[in-house]
Amino acid sequence: MKGIIILLLLTFVFTNAHAVISGSPHDVNVMRESTGELQTCAMCHTPHSNIEKPPLWNRDQPSQNYMVYESPSFDMYTGQVLQAPSTYCMTCHNGVSSTLVNYPGAGSTAGPDYDLGNNDPVFSNFTNMGVNLKNNHPVSFIYNPSIDDDDNGFPEPKADGPGGRKAIVGKKGIYPLYGNRQDHFECSTCHDVHDTVEYPGKEITDGKSSGKQIFFLRADNSGSGMCIDCHTNR
Numbered sequence: 001m002k003g004i005i006i007l008l009l010l011t012f013v014f015t016n017a018h019a020v021i022s023g024s025p026h027d028v029n030v031m032r033e034s035t036g037e038l039q040t041c042a043m044c045h046t047p048h049s050n051i052e053k054p055p056l057w058n059r060d061q062p063s064q065n066y067m068v069y070e071s072p073s074f075d076m077y078t079g080q081v082l083q084a085p086s087t088y089c090m091t092c093h094n095g096v097s098s099t100l101v102n103y104p105g106a107g108s109t110a111g112p113d114y115d116l117g118n119n120d121p122v123f124s125n126f127t128n129m130g131v132n133l134k135n136n137h138p139v140s141f142i143y144n145p146s147i148d149d150d151d152n153g154f155p156e157p158k159a160d161g162p163g164g165r166k167a168i169v170g171k172k173g174i175y176p177l178y179g180n181r182q183d184h185f186e187c188s189t190c191h192d193v194h195d196t197v198e199y200p201g202k203e204i205t206d207g208k209s210s211g212k213q214i215f216f217l218r219a220d221n222s223g224s225g226m227c228i229d230c231h232t233n234r
């Protein structure tokens with residue numbers, strides 16, 4: 001009996017200590033109080049996609065023109081345009097409506113619960129970023145510490161990311177790089193869209209972030225610790 005109680009207690013502690021999409025702000029399906037079948041992953045992925053975009057991307061909208069960060073001291077700038085997977089984030093966070101490619105269920109009948117409208121009410125003002133990203137930290141560039149002229153002290157990438165992929169490894173977190181050569185710096189370099197990273201002070205209540213240092217960050221940014229992981233000389 002005692003053993004069972006301890007086991008139950010451990011299961012409880014474990015399931016609560018490990019955050020995932022389910023119950024997080026990215027459990028979009030639940031936020032919409034869907035009347036249909038709840039499908040957490042289907043809001044972003046489909047097992048049978050008809051647009052060939054990895055990783056089985058399931059959300060679509062007409063292509064957008066994004067304005068990206070520019071600055072005379074942005075040394076890794078290459079005149080880039082926003083690219084995947086950052087464009088995937090923006091499919092929802094740009095305030096333009098988007099639909100699913102393959103809806104859950106037999107025959108894939110369109111269901112408005114899975115679509116997101118223009119400035120959809122599930123987004124608070126601060127998470128609707130629009131298409132002008134000039135006021136945001138640069139993304140979609142090739143991470144190459146050797147061409148940084150301002151001596152930020154950016155670490156050399158190491159094969160320590162998820163699945164042995166290349167990543168920037170800091171004191172507080174691991175920041176994966178993307179693309180075929182695993183050298184693209186994207187939104188997901190700083191944000192864990194699936195919310196699997198845990199650190200003290202991070203809490204979710206009723207599908208909304210609560211507590212401190214939230215926002216799906218890859219590391220606790222208190223004291224700007226996450227910034228300093230990369231900008232080690234600042």
Ligand code: HEC
Pocket residue numbers: 021022026027028040041042043044045055085088089162188192193194
């Ligand atoms: C809010 C959108 C969203 C939801 C919901 C979501 N994903 Fe993802 N997923 C992404 C994005 C964006 C990427 C690519 C960028 C990255 O890896 O961070 C990705 C990448 C992946 C990958 C490839 C990289 C990796 O992490 O292994 C897998 C596998 C995956 N998702 C599985 C799932 C499963 C299973 C679920 C449901 C539990 C799910 N995702 C829910 C957005 C989402």
Ligand code: HEC
Pocket residue numbers: 086089090093126127128129133136137138139186187188189190191215217221
């Ligand atoms: C260099 C790291 C970094 C990159 C790259 C980054 N973010 Fe963030 N993001 C943060 C931090 C830190 C916060 C916490 C709040 C803050 O400081 O504004 C945040 C906050 C947010 C928020 C919450 C609302 C807000 O504006 O504060 C959203 C939504 C968001 N990021 C989406 C994105 C998207 C989409 C991209 C890619 C276009 C991206 N982020 C790229 C670090 C980053």
Ligand code: HEC
Pocket residue numbers: 025026028031043044059085086088089090091092093122123124125127187188191193208209214215216
């Ligand atoms: C299927 C649509 C969808 C996609 C795709 C998506 N998001 Fe979100 N995201 C949401 C919704 C809905 C919320 C909750 C909005 C709110 O509360 O205002 C959210 C919230 C957030 C927040 C704030 C979380 C908090 O703590 O309050 C961040 C940061 C964020 N998203 C970043 C990203 C990044 C980075 C990507 C791509 C890797 C991404 N999102 C892809 C729908 C999406």
Ligand code: HEC
Pocket residue numbers: 070071072073074075076077137138143148149150154168175185189190224226227228229230231
């Ligand atoms: C995962 C690594 C990483 C993290 C985390 C990170 N940065 Fe950056 N940041 C970079 C890289 C790489 C550049 C591009 C530098 C260049 O090419 O000059 C950059 C660019 C910048 C720039 C523009 C520099 C310029 O010359 O115009 C500023 C400002 C900046 N980061 C501030 C921050 C702040 C504040 C945070 C924390 C919220 C942060 N960064 C987190 C890697 C990171």
